[in-house]
Amino acid sequence: MKPKVLYVCSEVFPLLKTGGLADVSAGLPPALTALGADVRLLLPAFPRVVExxxxxxxxxxxxxxxxxxLPAGVGPQATSAHGPTPWLRAGRITESGTPVWLLHAPGLYERGGNPYLDPSGQPWPDSAEQFAWLGWAAALLGTxxxxxxxxxxxxxxxxxxxxAFAYLRELARTAEHRPATVFTVHNLAYQGVFNAGxxxxxxxxxxxxxxxGLEFHGQISFMKAGLKYSDAITTVSPTYAREITGAEQGCGLDGVLRQRQAHLHGILNxxxxxxxxxxxxxxxQPGFDAGHLDGKARAKARLQQRxxxxxxxxxxxxSVVSRLTEQKGLHLLPAVVDELVQRGGQLAVxxxxxxxIERALRACAQRHPAQVALTVGYDEALAHTVIAGADVILLPSRFEPCGLTQLYGLRYGTLPLVRAVGGLADTVVDCSLENLDDGSASGFVFRDLDVPGLLSALRRAFALRRRPVEWRAVQRHGMSLRFGWERAAADYxxxxxxxxxxPGGP
Known part of the structure; x- marks a missing residue:
């Protein structure tokens, strides 16, 4: 089977990245292509993407x-405020050669900064139109x-x-070609809910x-449209696929997901x-691997200096490389910093x-100069420096659909300290005695979202570090694990x- 796949997304690394979605969009399409699929991306023509x-x-x-x-009344309506009719331009990502369609819509995408939030941190006032047009373009290309x-x-x-899935449902009534549809949930907490007007x-x-349908508490939910009208739903880890069918992680859509549970698949990123x-x-550089860790020691020295x-x-x-939010569990971090430093540890955020959270961590850095450091913002090069140079990477998340940072940590011999949720539970094995004994341990895992839970995991990290032979064994095991896109692509x-x-069916 060599399907033609229209892969629709809002960002792709290295052109535009606000989170893990961009990394997925960079890694999954080439892996699908390597397995024989014919994949073309559809992206909004944000300036950094066009470049x-x-x-x-x-x-x-x-x-x-x-x-x-076209069916009357289906699809976004052109307005004078947004200028001429939108258009699609074919091309290839210059660096990778991946084929793409870029959606140009005058007045909607020609803006710098964050593609979702204005400079004050609020959603752009025309977000609904921005992504309605993306869905409409996908539906038209699909038919x-x-x-x-x-x-x-x-x-x-x-x-x-x-x-896209609501529009496809309507277009399919009259279209000669009706594609199959798959909708992937990367984070159910962000739902695209807009005024019904x-x-x-x-x-x-x-x-x-x-x-x-797509009504959600009297409003329009773009997320619900994808969940209701796609042929299959995937999400980014097996545990998260189970979690979102319950009230705690379902974000008000757990009932919809239970209805569609037979069509829901968890595929690890x-x-x-x-x-x-x-x-x-x-x-x-210099590089390193599990058998030659001199380069990691140098990376640690560089990180400390930087x-x-x-x-x-x-x-x-x-270390922490993350959005500083309660979702990431980082409201707990300031409360454990004093003990972390007293035990001889350091922290790079x-x-x-x-x-x-930023203020609290800045106060920690002022209280513990040269032992706690905070860099506010995001820098891809510095992220690599932090992940390569640290000994432990912290992800005490309230919820975590998949998480990629812990996978990067494992690859670089930086042991993840995580809460047992979502993809974190699927990818990190706690350094308990039995797991150390059978060689499966790869990090530190705690369950309760509270300061005692986080502290207990921190103390296990310090305890393991005092056993250098066991630490090195866990480090080598973590570095040997592979979470390649070829496995995920085969699942997709x-x-x-x-x-x-x-074949031969209706």
């Missing part, structure tokens, strides 16, 4: 809903806008693509606005070995987010096969 794409191939107009040949390439699968990622502008028929490999990483920490080879160096191909019509 990284070489135009190649046709330009297509994207007619608005209600145009001749034959470019007759020379008809996708077998439309695969949308997160709420930004949710309306936008329905006419978004071209959403009244027949879709009900409890069993992968790691791009071309980007995250301690032997070849250009941002971490972040103004005391140059102590014997310090147990903890790279991230930004909740102002109160199985999902594609399940939703495609049988």
């Amino acid at each position: 990284g794409v070489t135009p190649e191939g046709p330009t297509l107009l994207v007619p608005p809903g209600g145009s001749p040949g 034959g806008l470019h007759a020379a390439w008809l996708p077998d699968i439309v695969h949308g990622h997160d709420w930004h693509t949710g309306l 936008l329905r006419p502008r978004l071209g959403l028929p009244d027949g879709l606005f009900h409890l069993q 992968g790691v791009d070995d071309a980007v995250w490999n301690p032997q070849t990483d250009p941002l971490v 972040m103004g920490l005391e140059p102590r080879a014997d310090a147990l160096l903890f 790279l991230g930004s987010g909740d102002a109160a 191909l199985r999902v594609y096969t399940a939703v495609l019509p049988s």
